[in-house]
Amino acid sequence: MAGKTNRGRRTRRQARRMTPKNHTGFTDKIRHAAAEVAAMAKHVRLNGDKISAYTAALLRARKPQMTALDNQTLGGGKTVEQKAAYALALDAVNFGSGYFELARESGVALEYAELALHLRAAFDNEGFDRPAAWAEVTPARCHDIFRIPAGAHPRLDELMVLFARHLNEAGQRIIADYAGQVANLLESAGGSAEGLAFLVGGWQGFADVADYRGISVPIYKRAQIFAADVWLSFGGTGAAAFHDMQNLTIFADNMVPHVLRHAGVLTYTPDLAARVDAGAEITAGSEEETELRAVSIHAVERMRAAAATMDGHAGITAVNLDHILWNRGYEADLIDLPRHRTLTVFY
Known part of the structure; x- marks a missing residue:
């Protein structure tokens, strides 16, 4: 009995130690830096005169909602731990969009949907629902989990090395800092989506910060989408009854600029557009x-x-708009048009 009590105390101490006491302003810094870049940008122009009309048209036609894919993947799991663990593992490897075309050329199915569904299967059927399993996962195991044949393309082999590395870090951090329970990470966020993003944003694999002409530009796409995915998984209740979802920004990848470009909200220079x-x-x-x-x-x-x-629409959030814009990008008139392609671990 004493041993159980001590383990419980150790868990609580760890949770207190990792509480995001300094997260205030975390996403404000993202917004401020984004505004600075927009004011200085040479390659991408924001057409402010298009904003109101486009926003009105977008919101008349569409509403933010969970997709069938979200229900299949984020909607799985029965316990707090199972749901939270899936969201963290998913967003540990929620990147690779720059590799998708290479995969298609190699005859390999690789898109976000495939990644999410294969990971769901590994959680449900292959015992991959524990941080201890992620902490030890190898690139070869990632090839198996995500159905990527080894040797199909050197870049895809490289991607599986990156997936293993990011899953290793997530598993190791949960074991070291949260007594092996992702639920303890959620508890440490104190009901704050911004706080949760701040906590994982401190991990190397989530440290999405660019340097732009001497300005530090924090973006933290995967850290923020993890908080949003947790919120979706729990329907904004219980462990994910976050009081500050409105503080998150969009999850800046290659889909939102693509949609905004073809709506006329963004204009690329001729050189960038051609590339x-x-x-x-x-x-x-x-x-x-x-x-x-x-x-x-x-x-x-x-x-x-x-x-x-x-x-x-007074209460609409950037997360709501991100969901609408991301789904818009998958509609028939946009899905086959090229998005910018970047080999990165951040989207």
Whole structure:
């Protein structure tokens, strides 16, 4: 009995130690830096005069909602731990969009949907629902989990090395800091989505910060989407009854700029547009890539401000708009048009 009591105390001490006491302003810094980049941008222009009309048209036609894929994946699991663990493992490997075309050319099915569904299967049927399993996972095991044949393409082999590395870190951090329970990580966030993003944003694999002409530009796409995925998993209740979902920004990847570009909200320079349309690699951390992401964040903040003045949309969040825009990108007129392609661990 004494041993059980001591283990319980150790868990509580660890949770207290990791409480996000300094998270206030975490996402404000993202918004501020995005606005700075938008003001200085040379490759991506925000057309502010398009914001109100486009926002109104978008919200008339669409509502934020869980997709069938979300229900299949994030909707799985029965306990707090099972749900939280899936969301963390998913967002530990929620990147690779720059590799998708290479996969198609190699005859390999690789998209977000495949990753999420294969991971769900590994959780449900293969004992991969424990941080201890992630802490020891190998690239070879990742090839098996995500159905990526070894040797199909050197870059895909590289991606599985990265997946293993990020899962290793997530598992090891949960074991070291949260007594092996992702539920303890959620508890440590204190009911704050921003606090949860702040906590995992401190991990190396989630440290999504660019340098833009001497300015530090925090983006933290995967840290923020983890908080949002937890919120979706629990329907905003219980362990995910976050009081500050409105503080999160969009999850800046290559989909939102793509949608905003074709809506006329963003304009790329002719050179950047030609490179994107040709499928050329846009280097991770380059001025162009940072502008694509940061200007998109600022654009959606402007859209949210516009929505707040419209009947019935006063409480809309950047997360709501991100869901709408991401789903818009999968509609028939946009899905086959090229998005910018970057080999990165952040999206």
